[in-house]
Amino acid sequence: MIAELGLAALWLAAALSVLQLIAGALALRDGSGELASLVRPAAIVQGLLAAFAFVMLLWLFAVTDLSVKLVATNSHSAKPMIFKLAGAWGNHEGSMLLWVTVMALAGGLIALVERRLPERTMFATLAAQAFVGIGFYAFLLLSSNPFERLPEPALEGMGLNPLLQDIGLAFHPPTLYFGYVGLSVAFSFAVGALLTRQVGPAFARAMRPWVLGAWIFLTLGITAGSYWAYYELGWGGWWFWDPVENASLMPWLAATALLHSVSVLAARDALRAWTIMLGVVAFSMSMLGTFLVRSGILTSVHAFAVDPERGTFILFLLGLYIGGALLLFALRAGSVAEGERFSITSREGALVFNNVMLSAILGIVLLGTLYPLLTEVFDVRVSVGPPYFNPAGAIFTIPMLLVMAVGPLLRWRGDRISRIKVPMIVIAAIMLAVLAVVIILGSYGLLADLGLAVAAGLAIASFLPLRGRNLLRVPIATWGMVVAHFGIAVALFGMASESAFSEEKLAAVSVGDNVEIGPWNVSLLATRPVAGPNWTAIEGQLMASYDGGEAILLKPQSRNFWAPPQETTESVLSTRWNGQLYAVIGNEASGGEGAERWQLRLWWKPFVTLIWYGGILVALGGLLALIGRVKGDLKRRYVQSRLAGRKEEGESA
Amino acid sequence: MRWFLRIAIALAAAVSGPLAAQQSLPPAPLAYEQLPDAEQEAQAQALMETLRCLKCQSQSIADSDAPMAGDMRHQVRTRIAAGEDPEAIRAWLVARYGDYVSYAPTVSETTWPLFAIPGLLILIAGMILWRRLRKQA
Amino acid sequence: MKGVRMWVPLLLFAGFCGLAAYQLTQPKDEFIESTMIGEPVPDFNLRPAIETRPGVALADLKDGRAKLLNIWASWCVPCIAEAPQLEALQRQGVPIVGIAIRDKPEDVARFLANYGNPYTRIGADDLSEVQLSIGSSGVPETFVVNGDGVITYQHIGDIRAEHVPLLLQELAEAGA
Numbered sequence: 001m002i003a004e005l006g007l008a009a010l011w012l013a014a015a016l017s018v019l020q021l022i023a024g025a026l027a028l029r030d031g032s033g034e035l036a037s038l039v040r041p042a043a044i045v046q047g048l049l050a051a052f053a054f055v056m057l058l059w060l061f062a063v064t065d066l067s068v069k070l071v072a073t074n075s076h077s078a079k080p081m082i083f084k085l086a087g088a089w090g091n092h093e094g095s096m097l098l099w100v101t102v103m104a105l106a107g108g109l110i111a112l113v114e115r116r117l118p119e120r121t122m123f124a125t126l127a128a129q130a131f132v133g134i135g136f137y138a139f140l141l142l143s144s145n146p147f148e149r150l151p152e153p154a155l156e157g158m159g160l161n162p163l164l165q166d167i168g169l170a171f172h173p174p175t176l177y178f179g180y181v182g183l184s185v186a187f188s189f190a191v192g193a194l195l196t197r198q199v200g201p202a203f204a205r206a207m208r209p210w211v212l213g214a215w216i217f218l219t220l221g222i223t224a225g226s227y228w229a230y231y232e233l234g235w236g237g238w239w240f241w242d243p244v245e246n247a248s249l250m251p252w253l254a255a256t257a258l259l260h261s262v263s264v265l266a267a268r269d270a271l272r273a274w275t276i277m278l279g280v281v282a283f284s285m286s287m288l289g290t291f292l293v294r295s296g297i298l299t300s301v302h303a304f305a306v307d308p309e310r311g312t313f314i315l316f317l318l319g320l321y322i323g324g325a326l327l328l329f330a331l332r333a334g335s336v337a338e339g340e341r342f343s344i345t346s347r348e349g350a351l352v353f354n355n356v357m358l359s360a361i362l363g364i365v366l367l368g369t370l371y372p373l374l375t376e377v378f379d380v381r382v383s384v385g386p387p388y389f390n391p392a393g394a395i396f397t398i399p400m401l402l403v404m405a406v407g408p409l410l411r412w413r414g415d416r417i418s419r420i421k422v423p424m425i426v427i428a429a430i431m432l433a434v435l436a437v438v439i440i441l442g443s444y445g446l447l448a449d450l451g452l453a454v455a456a457g458l459a460i461a462s463f464l465p466l467r468g469r470n471l472l473r474v475p476i477a478t479w480g481m482v483v484a485h486f487g488i489a490v491a492l493f494g495m496a497s498e499s500a501f502s503e504e505k506l507a508a509v510s511v512g513d514n515v516e517i518g519p520w521n522v523s524l525l526a527t528r529p530v531a532g533p534n535w536t537a538i539e540g541q542l543m544a545s546y547d548g549g550e551a552i553l554l555k556p557q558s559r560n561f562w563a564p565p566q567e568t569t570e571s572v573l574s575t576r577w578n579g580q581l582y583a584v585i586g587n588e589a590s591g592g593e594g595a596e597r598w599q600l601r602l603w604w605k606p607f608v609t610l611i612w613y614g615g616i617l618v619a620l621g622g623l624l625a626l627i628g629r630v631k632g633d634l635k636r637r638y639v640q641s642r643l644a645g646r647k648e649e650g651e652s653a
Numbered sequence: 654m655r656w657f658l659r660i661a662i663a664l665a666a667a668v669s670g671p672l673a674a675q676q677s678l679p680p681a682p683l684a685y686e687q688l689p690d691a692e693q694e695a696q697a698q699a700l701m702e703t704l705r706c707l708k709c710q711s712q713s714i715a716d717s718d719a720p721m722a723g724d725m726r727h728q729v730r731t732r733i734a735a736g737e738d739p740e741a742i743r744a745w746l747v748a749r750y751g752d753y754v755s756y757a758p759t760v761s762e763t764t765w766p767l768f769a770i771p772g773l774l775i776l777i778a779g780m781i782l783w784r785r786l787r788k789q790a
Numbered sequence: 791m792k793g794v795r796m797w798v799p800l801l802l803f804a805g806f807c808g809l810a811a812y813q814l815t816q817p818k819d820e821f822i823e824s825t826m827i828g829e830p831v832p833d834f835n836l837r838p839a840i841e842t843r844p845g846v847a848l849a850d851l852k853d854g855r856a857k858l859l860n861i862w863a864s865w866c867v868p869c870i871a872e873a874p875q876l877e878a879l880q881r882q883g884v885p886i887v888g889i890a891i892r893d894k895p896e897d898v899a900r901f902l903a904n905y906g907n908p909y910t911r912i913g914a915d916d917l918s919e920v921q922l923s924i925g926s927s928g929v930p931e932t933f934v935v936n937g938d939g940v941i942t943y944q945h946i947g948d949i950r951a952e953h954v955p956l957l958l959q960e961l962a963e964a965g966a
Contacts, residue, residue: 235716326800344786360774385756678892707927724918749925
């Protein structure tokens with residue numbers, strides 16, 4: 001019954017999105033058609049119905065209803081409740097339902113609260129949102145029904161894969177989804193504005209919170225995913241330029257560019273066509289990522305349920321929506337005036353630079369990710385990896401970071417370089433000094449050296465916009481910018497430091513042996529067998545002491561799962577303020593008679609944690625900016641309604 | 654302790670049948686062992702991070718527990734220790750497996766766009782900036 | 791000029807969609823082919839993998855007869871599936887040289903006792919050195935090597951019954 005309720009709600013929501021599209025399109029054509037009054041309610045009810053359907057799915061997973069195929073294949077009655085619920089979106093059908101739900105709720109929310117835009121643009125936006133929604137409802141209902149029943153209820157669920165029962169894995173995908181889907185709202189706004197040719201500051205201000213929100217989720221999702229890969233894969237790497245990782249990075253890059261261009265549009269009514277274009281590109285990157293991940297078209301280390309049929313469906317949707325939007329862009333953008341040119345020494349000049357660089361980085365990542373796909377057509381297989389992405393990306397990243405250090409100090413419209421001469425000299429001096437020190441210490445490779453220097457300068461520079469201001473009166477959104485930029489510097493420092501100072505030690509040790517790594521002394525105290533529900537493991541007991549200090553006990557494991565047979569390593573991390581010790585125990589070492597010897601893999605990674613702290617700071621900065629913007633909008637709305645009220649009073653009097 | 658491991662492995666084999674056939678040979682000597690010479694080890698490590706594991710999906714041989722990746726690490730370390738140039742080792746592998754085995758594409762008939770397009774991007778970026786940021790007349 | 795530029799994104803996107811659509815129709819090919827076809831097998835010398843058969847060295851491949859070089863292992867499941875085809879080839883007089891990857895003598899002996907021994911020689915490649923040197927990326931793989939020790943053909947994966955005629959033809963072309 002529950003499953004049927006969910007399915008019915010989903011069909012109703014799909015029907016409402018058709019209504020929303022037709023009513024919105026008619027209203028757009030006639031100015032205000034008869035059906036115009038239905039558009040907003042349709043969007044709101046549709047959101048509620050989709051949410052209802054998702055709650056029904058959660059319920060099915062919570063009670064482990066084994067007559068539902070999705071539950072039977074992905075859950076198990078003995079799972080802890082949190083993982084039962086997470087199981088609802090830890091599979092293709094459930095995650096698509098989550099996608100549709102978030103999209104419908106977002107549409108409903110715009111319909112409910114967004115009143116600044118001209119009503120025609122709103123109709124166009126909501127119609128576009130419904131148009132995108134219909135495709136995903138069709139996908140869900142026609143080829144990926146999450147509520148499908150089994151002819152006979154299963155006796156027990158199949159999914160008890162302990163590898164997936166990880167709190168990180170439970171929350172990393174939905175976080176990314178919120179980001180992906182949030183960008184669909186930006187997309188709908190862009191299409192709506194293109195349709196009515198009403199691109200201006202009001203449009204930018206309406207779109208900005210959605211871009212910010214999506215961007216915060218993307219930032220958190222990528223940060224969490226990177227940390228998960230770091231501790232789970234057992235080799236100390238935190239970013240592999242794997243196609244699936246790139247698929248999450250590309251929407252982030254586009255959203256970051258969009259975030260900044262939207263600010264220019266809001267403040268200066270310029271970069272109109274560019275902002276529209278980025279709105280389309282950002283969402284297309286989300287869909288592209290979904291396509292790449294689910295079609296299995298590229299080889300990736302991340303295991304996903306791959307199905308070419310689903311791939312075809314998503315490709316069709318991708319072609320329809322993105323192709324349609326780009327066609328509309330080609331036809332209409334010429335008539336959307338781009339606005340003024342800027343002086344290079346102005347805030348918007350720096351932001352344009354930032355946008356061009358981010359777009360170029362996006363181009364590089366896109367090229368490197370898709371290139372193997374291109375050569376396969378000619379039966380040539382190539383691999384594109386870190387040796388390509390790192391330097392090619394850095395060509396654009398480093399100039400961008402340099403401009404980022406001074407851009408926020410510039411005034412809008414036009415400024416003189418001489419006005420910010422002192423801070424510029426200070427920043428340059430810090431960077432050069434750090435660079436000199438690093439090179440004297442023993443150069444660690446060009447990119448790492450530059451990274452450390454730029455990070456140091458940027459960290460200081462990010463606080464300079466606060467200089468000479470009453471800190472209590474600085475707008476929250478400005479604090480957001482400061483914190484986010486500082487977060488970038490922190491993350492960059494972590495990355496460069498990890499690359500420059502990491503030490504690795506592989507050793508075959510017997511019980512009692514000592515291994516020195518960096519400032520650490522690690523000794524193998526004992527090993528013992530451990531048994532889990534469907535695995536056995538060898539657990540190493542390591543005593544690790546930092547710089548002669550008190551030793552701490554670390555227990556890495558090497559696990560053998562038996563169905564399916566698989567070996568995994570459970571790494572352990574010992575975190576200090578200045579870095580992490582990363583320890584892995586492997587199999588018995590080869591050769592040597594007598595005492596047993598075990599493979600130990602140890603890394604000392606100074607300041608590596610800053611990578612993820614930086615990511616969190618960036619997201620926090622985004623959150624502050626969002627709060628600041630929404631607060632500002634509410635204030636403006638209040639003032640306007642007061643003014644309108646007074647005007648009415650005046651007229652009636 | 655060893656008996657425990659053996660029983661576990663035997664049990665695993667029994668439960669899942671022949672599919673669980675395990676490679677009983679221990680890893681190659683230099684698969685998990687570093688070279689004594691720190692500079693050589695650094696060279697080997699840098700090379701291994703840019704060679705693609707042939708048995709795994711999208712991982713470098715420096716990040717993989719696959720036995721074949723271990724054998725490739727052994728091969729790389731042995732050759733580096735013998736004084737071979739890292740790029741010569743890469744070329745040796747590329748001659749056997751094609752460009753697929755190397756994560757560092759080099760300019761060739763099939764890969765030149767990977768290098769031409771970033772150059773083009775620099776030009777386009779420069780042009781956009783120049784057009785957009787010229788001071789208003 | 792400006793009008794033309796606005797169409798660039800659409801064109802690029804259409805190109806991508808065409809590429810992706812084409813790739814979706816192609817069977818996903820995970821094989822990494824050796825680029826050593828037409829090249830001589832590099833020098834090697836492997837100790838015997840079991841007592842009853844001699845080991846393999848380059849000189850054994852250069853005896854003037856074309857032969858099959860079978861890369862396999864006792865721990866490899868598809869190798870069991872291809873054993874009958876190898877036996878059939880051997881009965882037709884094809885010389886088959888085996889290279890056992892990362893294997894122990896007792897495991898090799900047990901495998902051969904269970905599934906037959908079509909090999910004239912079996913070398914033990916404990917460090918996958920020979921495998922790497924001829925560009926083989928897994929087990930089982932079967933190479934056709936001519937009488938001068940030059941690789942002329944590579945078959946990736948287990949040999950099914952339908953592959954046998956092709957292998958025989960390749961052997962004939964290599965001058966068996």
